[in-house]
Structure formats: C-alpha cells, structure tokens
Amino acid sequence: MGLLLKMAGRNLLRNRRRTLIATASIMFAAFFAITMTSIQKGTWQHTIESMLHNYTGYIQIHALGYSENQSIDLLLENNIELIKRIDQIPQVDKSMTRLENFALISAKDRTKGVMIVGVEPQAANEFSGIEAQLIEGRYLQSQSNDVIIGKNIASNFQLNVNDTILGISQGYHGNNAVGKFIVCGILDFGNPDFNSQIILTPLSHAQSFYAADNLYSTIVLSTKSIDDVPQVANALSQTLDSTMYEVRTYKEMIPSLIEVQLLDKASSRIILAILYILIGFGILGTVLMMLHERNFEFCVLKAIGMKSYQLFWMIFIEILSIGFIGLICGSLLAFPILIYLYNFPIELGEKITEAYARFNIVPLIKASIDQTIFFEQSIIIFIMVLFISFYPYIKITQLDPVKGMRQ
Amino acid sequence: MKTDQPLIQALGIHKTYNHSHVPVQALDDVSIDIHKGEFTAIVGPSGSGKSTLLNIIGGLDHASRGKILIGGQDISNLSDSDLIDFRKNNIGFVFQSFNLIPVLTAIENIEFIMLLQGTSKAKRSKRAIELLNAVGLGDKLHSRPNQLSGGQQQRVAVARALASKPAFILADEPTASLDSQSANNLLDIMQELNQLEQTTFIFSTHDPRVMDRAERIIHLVDGNIEKDSYTNGNIKQPTLKQLP
Ligand SMILES: Nc1ncnc2c1ncn2[C@@H]1O[C@H](COP(=O)(O)OP(=O)(O)OP(=O)(O)O)[C@@H](O)[C@H]1O
Numbered sequence: 001m002g003l004l005l006k007m008a009g010r011n012l013l014r015n016r017r018r019t020l021i022a023t024a025s026i027m028f029a030a031f032f033a034i035t036m037t038s039i040q041k042g043t044w045q046h047t048i049e050s051m052l053h054n055y056t057g058y059i060q061i062h063a064l065g066y067s068e069n070q071s072i073d074l075l076l077e078n079n080i081e082l083i084k085r086i087d088q089i090p091q092v093d094k095s096m097t098r099l100e101n102f103a104l105i106s107a108k109d110r111t112k113g114v115m116i117v118g119v120e121p122q123a124a125n126e127f128s129g130i131e132a133q134l135i136e137g138r139y140l141q142s143q144s145n146d147v148i149i150g151k152n153i154a155s156n157f158q159l160n161v162n163d164t165i166l167g168i169s170q171g172y173h174g175n176n177a178v179g180k181f182i183v184c185g186i187l188d189f190g191n192p193d194f195n196s197q198i199i200l201t202p203l204s205h206a207q208s209f210y211a212a213d214n215l216y217s218t219i220v221l222s223t224k225s226i227d228d229v230p231q232v233a234n235a236l237s238q239t240l241d242s243t244m245y246e247v248r249t250y251k252e253m254i255p256s257l258i259e260v261q262l263l264d265k266a267s268s269r270i271i272l273a274i275l276y277i278l279i280g281f282g283i284l285g286t287v288l289m290m291l292h293e294r295n296f297e298f299c300v301l302k303a304i305g306m307k308s309y310q311l312f313w314m315i316f317i318e319i320l321s322i323g324f325i326g327l328i329c330g331s332l333l334a335f336p337i338l339i340y341l342y343n344f345p346i347e348l349g350e351k352i353t354e355a356y357a358r359f360n361i362v363p364l365i366k367a368s369i370d371q372t373i374f375f376e377q378s379i380i381i382f383i384m385v386l387f388i389s390f391y392p393y394i395k396i397t398q399l400d401p402v403k404g405m406r407q
Numbered sequence: 408m409k410t411d412q413p414l415i416q417a418l419g420i421h422k423t424y425n426h427s428h429v430p431v432q433a434l435d436d437v438s439i440d441i442h443k444g445e446f447t448a449i450v451g452p453s454g455s456g457k458s459t460l461l462n463i464i465g466g467l468d469h470a471s472r473g474k475i476l477i478g479g480q481d482i483s484n485l486s487d488s489d490l491i492d493f494r495k496n497n498i499g500f501v502f503q504s505f506n507l508i509p510v511l512t513a514i515e516n517i518e519f520i521m522l523l524q525g526t527s528k529a530k531r532s533k534r535a536i537e538l539l540n541a542v543g544l545g546d547k548l549h550s551r552p553n554q555l556s557g558g559q560q561q562r563v564a565v566a567r568a569l570a571s572k573p574a575f576i577l578a579d580e581p582t583a584s585l586d587s588q589s590a591n592n593l594l595d596i597m598q599e600l601n602q603l604e605q606t607t608f609i610f611s612t613h614d615p616r617v618m619d620r621a622e623r624i625i626h627l628v629d630g631n632i633e634k635d636s637y638t639n640g641n642i643k644q645p646t647l648k649q650l651p
C-alpha cells in the first residue's frame with residue numbers, strides 16, 4: 001500500500017502540468033459549487049429567518065385542529081409544565097404564547113375586520129424587535145388595554161396615539177367579546193397584510209377581551225438555527241400528546257416562499273450538475289491520455305504478474321487524489337470568502353433594499369458556514385471519480401500485454 | 408546437470424493469427440523440451456515466430472493448438488487471472504526495452520514484484536540489494552530508470568526477473584536495443600547467474616554476437632524448428648525438414 005501511494009504521488013508529479021490542469025479544474029468546480037451553495041443557503045436563511053422573526057416564528061404549537069378553522073374555542077390551557085418541557089429541548093431558542101382571533105373594530109364611524117392578537121409584551125418584543133419598528137407612540141405595557149396598530153389601520157381610520165378603538169368579536173365558548181382599547185403606538189410591520197390587519201395588545205388584556213382567562217391559541221418558537229427545526233419538531237411531536245396538540249413548522253406556514261426557495265435551489269443544482277459534467281469529461285480526457293501514454297508500462301506490469309484490479313487500484317488512487325486535492329484547494333479558496341461574507345454580509349443597493357423593506361427584511365448577500373456543504377461536495381466529487389474511473393477499469397481488464405507490447 | 412523430467416515441454420504448438428483476411432501461421436507444430444539449468448537461445452529471422460513462441464511458453468498468449476507443460480503442469484487451460492498468478496510466481500520476464508516502472512527507483516522496481524507476491528518488507532529490500540549487487544548495480548539502488556543507461560536498465564530488469572524466484576526466465580531480445588559492449592555485459596551476467604545458480608534462461612535474439620554465447624540454440628524459420636543444437640555441435644533432435 002505504501003509503495004502504491006508513492007507510485008501514485010510520483011505519477012502525478014511525472015506530468016505536473018497535466019496534473020495541475022486536472023486538479024485546477026476540480027478546484028474551480030469545488031470552489032464554485034461551495035461558494036454558490038453556501039451563499040445561496042446563507043442568503044435564503046437570512047431572508048427566511050428575518051421573515052419568520054417578524055411574526056410567524058419557526059414552529060407553532062396549537063390545540064389539535066386549530067390550524068384548520070382557527071376557532072376561538074380551540075385554545076390551549078396555560079400549562080407551565082408544558083412550556084418548561086419545550087424550553088428544555090436544547091435547540092429551542094425562544095418561546096412565547098399568543099392569543100389570536102378575528103374581530104371587528106370601529107372608530108370614528110368606520111368599521112373593519114382585523115386580528116386582535118394578545119402577546120406577552122416583553123417576549124414578543126425580544127422575538128420581533130417591535131419597539132424598533134414603531135413609527136409613533138410607545139410600546140405595550142403589560143396589564144393595560146394598550147394596543148399597537150398596523151400603520152395601514154392607522155391611516156384608514158385616521159387614528160393617532162391615545163385614540164380609542166372599540167372591538168367586538170366572538171369570545172371563548174360563545175361569550176360576547178366587547179372591549180375598548182387605547183392606541184399606544186403605530187407600527188410598521190414591514191408587511192402590507194400585517195399593516196392593515198394586525199392589532200397587538202397585551203396577552204392579559206386579550207384574554208379578558210375574549211373571555212379566555214389563562215388560555216392562548218399559539219405557542220411560538222424559534223430554534224438556535226433554522227436547520228434545527230425538523231429535529232425540534234420531531235422532539236415536540238414525541239413529547240406532546242398528538243390527540244391534543246398540533247405542531248406546525250415554518251415550511252407549512254409559509255409554503256409559497258419555501259416553494260420559491262426550492263425552485264431557486266433546483267436551478268442552481270442544474271447549473272452545478274452541468275459544471276460537474278463538463279469538468280468530469282475534461283478529467284476523463286486527461287485520464288484517457290494518461291492511459292494511452294502508459295499503455296506499455298501497464299502491459300509490462302500485467303505480463304510480470306500484476307492483476308487487473310491491482311493495476312486499477314493504482315490508477316484509481318491517482319484519479320482520487322486529483323479529485324480530493326482539487327476539492328481541498330477549492331474549499332481552502334472558498335473558505336475565507338465565505339467567512340467574510342458570513343461576518344460581513346453584502347448589503348444590496350438602495351432600490352432593492354427599499355423593495356425588501358416592505359417585508360421588514362434587510363436584503364443581504366450572506367454566506368452560510370455549514371460543513372455539510374463541504375461533505376456534500378466531497379460525495380459528489382467521489383461519485384464523479386467513480387464515474388471517471390469506469391473507463392480505465394474496463395480498459396485495464398481488457399488489456400492484452402502481448403498486443404499492447406507489439407505496438 | 409539435466410534431470411529427466413523437462414522443466415518446459417512444448418507439445419505440437421500451432422499458432423495462427425486470424426486478425427487480417429489472410430491468416431498468419433506464426434508457429435507450425437513446434438515441440439521442444441527445455442531442462443532446468445539450460446541456457447537457450449531462440450534465433451531466426453524476423454517474423455520467424457520467436458516472440459510468439461516465448462509468449463506462449465510464458466503464458467502470455469494461447470496456442471491455437473498444442474500444449475505447454477511447466478514442471479509437468481498444463482498451463483493451456485488456466486484462466487486469465489490464474490495465468491497472471493502463474494506468471495508472477497513461476498516466470499521471470501525481460502523484454503526488449505522499457506521493462507521498468509519509470510517512477511520507481513531500481514531497488515523499488517525489484518521490490519515491486521516481491522510486493523505483489525506478498526514478501527515482507529525486510530526480505531524484499533535485502534533480496535533487492537543482493538540482486539542489484541549481483542548484476543553490478545550496487546551503487547545505483549536509488550536511481551530512476553531514466554538515470555540509468557539502456558544496459559543498466561536491462562540489468563535491473565534481469566534482477567527483477569530473478570527477484571520472484573521464478574522457475575525460469577524468458578527474455579525476448581533483451582539485447583536488441585543495446586550497444587555491443589552492454590549486450591556482452593548483460594550476457595555475461597545472465598551466463599554467470601545461469602552457472603552459479605542454475606537459473607534457466609531462454610532468450611530470443613537475431614544478434615550473432617549474442618547467440619554464440621548460448622549453450623543451446625534453437626533455430627526457427629517460418630514457424631518451424633529448423634535446427635536445435637548444443638554449442639558443442641551436438642544436434643539434439645533431427646529436424647523435420649531436410650537441411651539443404
Ligand atoms: N498479434 C498478431 N497479429 C497478427 N500477426 C501476428 C501477431 N503477432 C505476430 N504475428 C505474425 O506472426 C509471425 C511471427 O511473429 P513474431 O513476432 O513471433 O516473430 P519474431 O521472430 O519475434 O520476429 P522479430 O525478430 O521481428 O521480433 C509474423 O509473421 C508476425 O507478423
């Protein structure tokens with residue numbers, strides 16, 4: 001084995017220029033694939049995470065059936081034990097509860113359907129940074145009948161801070177929900193739908209408005225990394241009684257965005273596949289040239305007693321080395337760029353930033369530092385090497401020393 | 408010196424190549440016995456079938472008809488993979504040129520064949536050094552083939568052929584690409600190994616300077632043995648054809 005490795009190394013050095021070209025092409029492919037994949041992943045991650053932090057969260061837990069008809073009768077009882085158990089899952093970052101329902105509001109002779117949402121003021125602010133998005137007024141104080149309204153609601157109703165709103169809705173178990181709210185702030189959610197539909201109020205006030213003391217509709221979670229979501233969802237499904245609770249991940253909650261992401265991923269996969277096929281054929285060409293040049297040498301080796309598989313192994317090591325040296329060089333080249341883009345994402349031009357501001361997202365080109373991307377590329381390159389080695393394998397098993405040496 | 412059971416028996420070997428529309432009859436009913444310790448030259452004009460005969464004896468090529476027995480074992484029916492093992496363990500090969508693996512040094516080239524045989528590292532290097540000393544290249548252990556002259560490369564090839572402790576060594580025109588001094592030098596070494604160690608050598612040549620050195624000379628003409636003689640003038644077998 002030692003001698004075979006030595007031979008492979010020296011053979012690679014024997015025709016340095018060719019080795020260099022072959023290695024460089026793999027390096028280029030690996031560099032391109034790794035940077036592209038990780039920037040794509042990082043950028044999407046940033047976009048989706050910012051979006052989810054606005055309101056949705058990464059995972060939501062409801063009473064079973066809630067997501068289908070969003071009935072005020074399908075609520076969860078305040079259960080400190082349960083929240084504790086959820087917070088104990090190691091990948092869970094933040095959790096909070098919300099009470100959501102539709103309501104009619106009226107002010108200054110106008111009426112409109114909105115969502116009056118009870119939130120834990122402090123937790124919600126930590127989760128979404130609401131206070132920083134206020135256009136006017138101040139943030140919610142707990143135990144008050146404060147509301148923060150979306151900026152479109154404010155303009156529709158021509159509402160200002162300290163104005164009063166009347167709300168009417170269906171409360172828990174057929175109760176009437178009627179109440180008075182005082183506008184304490186006007187908010188730009190960064191999302192037109194939210195701006196014209198959402199009204200935030202302290203959870204305790206929402207509970208008394210909806211006659212749902214100690215009840216809430218939703219537990220909202222975020223995880224340390226968005227990649228942890230499937231794992232956490234799994235853990236939740238296992239700890240929670242499936243006849244009482246339902247667990248929904250962001251993928252079910254923002255399906256159209258996820259679809260766009262998948263489409264984007266698929267198109268870049270196609271580009272990468274074409275790149276790898278082109279480069280694979282390039283390497284195959286080099287390998288064919290090498291086989292041709294060393295035909296006589298291989299014939300002698302077979303004549304003196306080297307088996308086809310031993311001969312193949314020798315060549316395989318060479319091709320594999322080219323592949324992995326290329327991969328390592330490509331990764332080393334990509335690494336500093338990705339680290340940089342991870343720590344200092346590129347901000348896009350003003351126009352794009354404006355367009356995205358509607359969604360309360362700062363559009364960034366960001367890289368993801370994720371070693372699975374490296375492993376994925378190693379596997380792809382290994383498979384490519386296997387494919388490229390197929391021809392030499394056939395060629396070597398069919399090699400006839402007598403014929404080969406006569407030429 | 409010669410035992411009764413021949414080391415190599417070729418029995419009625421025919422070889423026809425059918426690659427072109429005109430079949431080429433390279434060997435036409437060739438039978439020979441070669442005993443252990445013989446130093447045999449196969450000579451004849453170009454195209455007379457020398458290489459074909461050596462290749463068939465060495466298990467590199469199959470006869471169209473006839474049998475090859477090595478130490479009594481019929482190798483005609485071995486599978487390709489078994490033949491490779493058979494060659495590795497029983498036959499040493501020296502070809503006309505480019506015998507060596509270019510990226511390995513002299514000593515590594517010799518160790519390589521022993522590695523294929525599964526010899527331990529310590530034994531390998533000990534034997535490789537002995538053999539390189541025996542062929543007069545004790546000072547070139549770590550030279551690569553391209554740092555050696557043609558004659559030196561052929562000597563390394565002989566050393567490699569010996570390394571696997573084969574039953575015999577086949578050398579197809581080992582001196583053809585050498586100047587006469589190197590050719591003589593190589594023959595000296597082969598002869599010495601033959602005399603000291605009883606190594607059986609069969610080599611082909613059409614070089615008159617070299618064929619005189621053989622103990623036995625087999626003349627091939629058009630795929631037939633025309634004459635089979637020992638250098639003491641003893642004609643071993645009457646040839647089928649009448650001499651002119
Ligand atoms: N693979 C082959 N295909 C077709 N014909 C062949 C093949 N190998 C040998 N021959 C023919 O068989 C005959 C014997 O060839 P061989 O190589 O054995 O001769 P040789 O005595 O070794 O010649 P030389 O001295 O030139 O090496 C020649 O006519 C040759 O053209």
Ligand SMILES: [Mg+2]
Nearest residue numbers: 457458459579
């Ligand atoms: Mg020949």
